[in-house]
Amino acid sequence: xxxxxxxxxxxxxxxxxQTSPELVNFGIVESIGDEIVKASGLSNAGYYxxxxxxxxxxxxxxxxxxxxxxxxxxxxxxxxxxGMKVKSTGKVLNVPVSDKLIGRVVNTLGESIDGNELKHAxxxxxxxxxxxxxxxxxxxVDTPLKTGIKAIDAMTPIGRGQRELxxxxxxxxxxxxxxxxIINQKKLDMGLKRVICIYCSIGxxxxxxxxxxxxxKEEGAMDYTIIVAATASDPASMQYIAPLAASxxxxxxxxKGEDVLIVYDDLTKHAWxxxxxxxxxxxxxxxxxxxxxxxxxxxxxxxxxxRMSDKRGGGSITALPIIETQGNDLSAxxxxxxxxxxxxxxxxxxxxxxxxxxxxINVGLSVSRVGGAAQxxxxxxxxGPVRLELSQFRELQTFTQFGSDLDEDTLKRLERGKRxxxxxKQPQYKPYDEISEILSIFAVTSGLFDNIDVDKVVTxxxxxxxxxxxxxxxxxKKLSTSAKIDDxxxxxxxxxxxxxxxxxxxxxxxxTA
Numbered sequence: 001x002x003x004x005x006x007x008x009x010x011x012x013x014x015x016x017x018q019t020s021p022e023l024v025n026f027g028i029v030e031s032i033g034d035e036i037v038k039a040s041g042l043s044n045a046g047y048y049x050x051x052x053x054x055x056x057x058x059x060x061x062x063x064x065x066x067x068x069x070x071x072x073x074x075x076x077x078x079x080x081x082x083g084m085k086v087k088s089t090g091k092v093l094n095v096p097v098s099d100k101l102i103g104r105v106v107n108t109l110g111e112s113i114d115g116n117e118l119k120h121a122x123x124x125x126x127x128x129x130x131x132x133x134x135x136x137x138x139x140x141v142d143t144p145l146k147t148g149i150k151a152i153d154a155m156t157p158i159g160r161g162q163r164e165l166x167x168x169x170x171x172x173x174x175x176x177x178x179x180x181x182i183i184n185q186k187k188l189d190m191g192l193k194r195v196i197c198i199y200c201s202i203g204x205x206x207x208x209x210x211x212x213x214x215x216x217k218e219e220g221a222m223d224y225t226i227i228v229a230a231t232a233s234d235p236a237s238m239q240y241i242a243p244l245a246a247s248x249x250x251x252x253x254x255x256k257g258e259d260v261l262i263v264y265d266d267l268t269k270h271a272w273x274x275x276x277x278x279x280x281x282x283x284x285x286x287x288x289x290x291x292x293x294x295x296x297x298x299x300x301x302x303x304x305x306x307r308m309s310d311k312r313g314g315g316s317i318t319a320l321p322i323i324e325t326q327g328n329d330l331s332a333x334x335x336x337x338x339x340x341x342x343x344x345x346x347x348x349x350x351x352x353x354x355x356x357x358x359x360x361i362n363v364g365l366s367v368s369r370v371g372g373a374a375q376x377x378x379x380x381x382x383x384g385p386v387r388l389e390l391s392q393f394r395e396l397q398t399f400t401q402f403g404s405d406l407d408e409d410t411l412k413r414l415e416r417g418k419r420x421x422x423x424x425k426q427p428q429y430k431p432y433d434e435i436s437e438i439l440s441i442f443a444v445t446s447g448l449f450d451n452i453d454v455d456k457v458v459t460x461x462x463x464x465x466x467x468x469x470x471x472x473x474x475x476x477k478k479l480s481t482s483a484k485i486d487d488x489x490x491x492x493x494x495x496x497x498x499x500x501x502x503x504x505x506x507x508x509x510x511x512t513a
Contacts, residue, residue, distance in 0.1 A: 204231055
């Protein structure tokens with residue numbers, strides 16, 4: 001081929017080449033240690049921006065200094081070295097989301113870790129950090145989210161869109177309450193939308209996570225549940241991102257108009273992971289060595305839980321953050337932070353747990369700031385006396401320890417309180433439907449169980465609920481459709497419960513037997 005022809009061919013190829021110039025911001029790794037990379041040259045990198053390394057590792061920017069940025073590794077091949085080239089992607093760290101996530105166990109990055117391939121048909125990508133909806137975009141919380149736990153549904157009710165903290169020492173049943181709530185979403189009342197449940201495991205042992213997943217499968221709850229897991233063996237970066245990723249997945253379903261429940265188990269370990277990362281990138285240590293913005297971190301996360309207005313689709317995210325205390329110390333730094341961010345707390349006490357009161361809910365310190373707005377009218381009507389009588393009983397119990405003579409009225413209150421305490425005991429994985437809760441609470445607060453021996457109360461309660469449901473289905477229908485329990489319905493219930501006691505010879509026993 002002649003030189004002229006070669007030149008013509010080259011010119012033709014050059015002119016016909018399709019070029020799309022793009023500006024890429026490159027940098028160089030200056031140092032690496034403990035999952036933290038410092039890189040220079042990334043002048044256009046932004047906070048939470050995803051960064052790619054030449055060896056395939058991936059990280060995100062968490063600190064921007066004058067001469068370098070601090071990158072937290074979330075995918076580490078183990079081959080990152082000084083002098084390696086890195087490039088910014090121009091996109092904020094995100095997680096792929098679609099309906100295919102339901103029933104799956106995924107890691108912080110939305111990748112399957114349950115042994116089966118996860119294929120999104122047409123995924124959306126939601127950023128792990130997002131500004132929470134404003135007040136105008138929100139709607140008031142007025143729809144109940146039933147836990148199936150009598151003590152909670154009666155005294156500290158949870159509404160869809162609420163943030164209710166579960167707090168207590170280790171081993172007091174915090175996770176049990178959250179798992180029971182997820183299982184209870186299978187029993188939907190007529191007229192209520194389904195609830196997509198997301199269980200976010202942060203820093204838990206893999207064996208604990210496996211047992212929870214196994215139980216949810218056994219109960220059929222995985223049909224509407226997503227597990228987001230960053231276990232104790234995962235790096236701090238993954239544990240730090242886990243609740244943010246779970247919230248992003250929840251926002252996808254909320255934007256579709258769905259109701260979502262997210263359990264953050266637990267935010268104490270999340271705070272530890274953030275403290276570890278912050279100290280490694282040389283941020284100043286504050287109280288208990290936590291960085292100064294630890295409060296802001298959890299408030300940003302929990303503010304994303306909301307009930308949206310009808311214009312925004314009417315979806316909701318309900319958050320159940322879990323916090324572990326040390327020696328019942330509610331005044332520690334992280335517990336007080338999260339208490340002030342949330343709309344109430346369920347406080348589990350170790351002494352009550354050890355005394356056999358399960359769930360071990362301290363009535364005096366547990367509160368729901370949404371309150372009766374998130375209860376059906378019939379439950380709200382019955383629940384009033386329960387908290388009052390239980391609080392009086394716990395206080396009177398203290399005085400009885402001194403062995404002083406008690407008047408008849410005090411003795412009566414003590415006996416009633418014992419029966420209320422027994423009724424509120426509930427085994428794990430056995431959530432109640434609302435009709436069962438109403439029948440149970442009505443019977444004990446109306447004094448119909450006053451002549452039942454304390455150690456037989458739970459047995460009698462179960463028999464009574466079965467009897468009324470089978471023998472008087474029309475009463476059950478009235479309870480499920482009536483806005484309020486009027487005098488006529490009260491009289492009907494009393495007659496039916498007394499009839500049950502008569503049939504089973506429960507009417508002759510005395511309270512002090």
